[in-house]
Amino acid sequence: MSKVETSIVIRTFNEEKHIGRLLDSILNQNYSNWETIIVDSGSTDGTLDIAKNYPTQIVKIAPKDFSFGRSLNEGCRCAKGDYVVFASAHTYPVDNTWLHKIVSPFEDPKIGMVYGRHIEMDTTKLSEERDFRTIFGTKSKILVEEAFGNNANAAIRMALWKEIPYREDLSGLEDIDWAKKIQARGFYIYYKADACLVHIHQEKYSQIYNRFKREAIAYKNIFPDAEYQRTSAALNFLLLTPKDVIYGLSSRKSLRKMGQIIPYRFAQCKGTYDGFNRSPGITEKMKQDFYYPSINRSVVIISPNHHSLKEGSLPYLEEDEVLIKVGYVGVCSTDLDVLEENLDYYRSGWAKYPVVPGHEFSGTVVQKGSSVKGFQIDDKVVGECIIGCGTCEFCKRGNPFGCKERKEVGVLNFDGAYTEYMKMPSRLLHRLDPSSELEKACLVEPLAVCIRGLKKLLNEGNESPESVAILGAGTIGNLCAQLLALKGYRATVFDKNKKKLDLVQSKVIKTQLGISSLERFRYIVEATGEIGPLKKALHESMTGAKILLLGLPYDSINFNFEAVVSFDKSIIGSVGSTREEFIEAIQTYGKLNLKEFTKHIFTLDEYAEAWAKQKEGDILKAIIKVH
Known part of the structure; x- marks a missing residue:
């Protein structure tokens, strides 16, 4: 078997919409001496199920351990090629020559890194479209002193990586940091304008803000003397916005596209300013916002009779906790009592709003903490409602009801199962038979x-x-x-x-x-x-x-x-x-005969209808199908 020349490393997290198209495109490249390595940081959708249908090695890292540099380093450690190509999972080549073109500049031994062009889609926001066209021009060039690169479409020499692995403490721009270091050793960066990937960004403005914020934190870490004051942010906004308008008008962009300019540039300038003007480290909360934003929908009771379906981050897991992809959750009259503040828990102030309701649930394990034993990914599970501390005398005697720190899932100071993903202490979960029907299993509680x-x-x-x-x-x-x-x-x-x-x-x-x-x-x-x-x-x-x-x-x-x-x-x-x-x-x-219990199934979007149906009192159970 001939030696692999190029290893393709793809970082993934919940990329089921895009990963198949990228892997199909790689299979169709006219350059054939390659291998693919997927580094996944805890996908909870069908990303890995899709990837398993392709000739690819899958490497997993825990979400809490993720950084861009860490993910790339894990991929490089598994790579066998002389060159390592990086492609974002939400990209795809414009033709079958991309892979050949992105590695061809390495014929020059002075080239240490190559990055390619990014092409917009129809859904790309106008300001980012103009940035793509400005930053990634149509002419190739060699960068001798300018430290730049973009690992969403790039290639490096494996020999150089072995000497200079990526920094794992940066919240982004690990590519620019690496480019700076190899240039200091006398290597050049090559921009290959005809090695093109379509780059799919479908971000909300809060995500755009967080992207620029984390990149600004990283930039300040790489270039400590750099500054970005309020005046810098204001001038940048005033400079970029008119250019976007002119570009939009000359390109005959729609009013919808034109309306994206101000919120995009505001998110960019504010995010950059906020990132520059804070301490260089990032908190666990910031990691959630930066790396796993807005992927978990939950019904939240904000205050009595005030509720909403909200988007948020995945729960952060402690070492003894399990992340559950909720399948079904039964509507209990207690959920309605929480909504209407009928319980003394709330009237006394012991329980606090906001809260995600729901304690009658079934689902599957999608992530687990480092110390969790006895559960595997994709196990079907149900969970107990009463949560004690686990260490007091009451809990040790199997009586969590007497625990002073007692919580109740979806009722008393612990978010419940009206959500796409919920976390639970593993000691309170029970594994079901693989053949179990989850819509019936939610009645176990x-x-x-x-x-x-x-x-x-x-x-x-x-x-x-x-x-x-x-x-x-x-x-x-x-x-x-x-x-x-x-x-x-x-x-x-x-x-x-x-x-x-x-x-x-x-x-x-x-x-x-x-x-x-x-x-x-x-x-x-x-x-x-x-x-x-x-x-x-x-x-x-x-x-x-x-x-x-x-x-x-x-x-x-x-x-x-x-x-x-x-x-x-x-x-x-x-x-x-x-x-x-x-x-x-x-x-x-x-x-038991549970047929009548499972006749009235609603979606998570229909949760209010499920509540109303349950409150009518003529059915046994309204059940919400979450996944």
């Missing part, structure tokens, strides 16, 4: 809640099977009834809504419209969270009755508890579940 409550009511299942009254035919009531029937108990479901009662599709479960005759039942499950049914359970139950409260939220009530004491009644409260109940729920949910 409420099922685990029912299992825990019924264990408390029935003394861990040691009570002899007898009749149980269930007040409420919603999600919790229906699941409790099916669980009881599965264990041999006779369950009767009461509700004022005949449509919901009709959804209890079981020959062994009785239903009754309205609530009456509770004196016949020793066990009662209150699953509505409403005052009326609760009062009936307290007043009309038999002597010695055990009453399980599973509904939320219960409002204030005047009640003489002498009736509880005098008639030997027991009131049991239950919320959430523990690992033990989750395991049992995963083993059980496949045995």
Whole structure:
């Protein structure tokens, strides 16, 4: 086998829209002595699935370890060629001669780096289009002292890289830093004007601001004496804007294109000024904004009854956390209580807005922290709702409900699953069978809640099977009834809504419209969270009755508890579940009839419609399909 002459290194992060076209174009090049290496920094879309269909080596680095220089260095370490070509994943060659042209200047031993031309698309913003045409002209040239390069379309000598690897601490412009260093050693930079790539930029103005800001931080790091004051920013804006206008008018650009000029140049000048005039280091928050911007859509409850679908960065993972691509999330009445500030958590100030709701979820693992064991990428998972610190005495005894730092997913100071990607502590996740249906698996959480409550009511299942009254035919009531029937108990479901009662599709479960005759039942499950049914359970139950409260939220009530004491009644409260109940729920949910639960599926964009449908009260469950 002949030696590889050229190694092509491509950096990727969520490039499924573009990577296939680039790899197809590489296959069609008239230069054939090459290999491709993809360095991926945590793609959560189909980028790597597409790449696996091509002859390419895939190298992965953790998102927290990413920098442009680090990614390039990882690719170069795997490269076998004498030359290394870099191409942005959102580019593609204009013809089949690009690869030959980008490496041909290396016939001159004094050339250490080559960079090629960038071509705009119809969607390129007008100001950037003019910048492309200004910076990347139609004539090739050799740069002897001017330190410039662009690794979105470039090539270097491997021998030089081995002596001078890329700086990994820079937030950009690692190509200019490298060009400066090899020029100091007597090598030249070659601009190859006919080695052309179409460069696809579809950035929002916030992303443009961040791009110029991070490049300004890097530039100041490379050239410490450089300055960019307010006057510089103002003059730059006043100089560039009219030139853009003239270019747009002479090119007969549309009004939409012309309207891009001012916001683009403002983002550029402000980003550059802000980057120059701050400390050279970058924070973790800045890394998120710079490297992983606006790729995660989430429903955010901003304040009571004020909500919005917002875009943001991927959550930053700690070493023990897992990033989940949310498949489905069930709409729970608790989500609506959070929205309307019905819970004491919020009225007391313990829980704070804004919050991403949703705790009944299923999904797949797309990233994991460095210390996570027992999970692999693409594992299907569900997760617990109650989050303790994991180290206090309560948590060590498996009772996170007593933890002073207790949180609840999507409810109490922890963002939930109405989002494309969410993070969770790995210790609270449970792996599902690969064949599991995620739309049904999102019901594991409420099922685990029912299992825990019924264990408390029935003394861990040691009570002899007898009749149980269930007040409420919603999600919790229906699941409790099916669980009881599965264990041999006779369950009767009461509700004022005949449509919901009709959804209890079981020959062994009785239903009754309205609530009456509770004196016949020793066990009662209150699953509505409403005052009326609760009062009936307290007043009309038999002597010695055990009453399980599973509904939320219960409002204030005047009640003489002498009736509880005098008639030997027991009131049991239950919320959430523990690992033990989750395991049992995963083993059980496949045995239940969940057909009616999965009939009403909405998209994330339709979340408000899902809420409205759930609030109508005529269905068992609205479910949001996120992916």
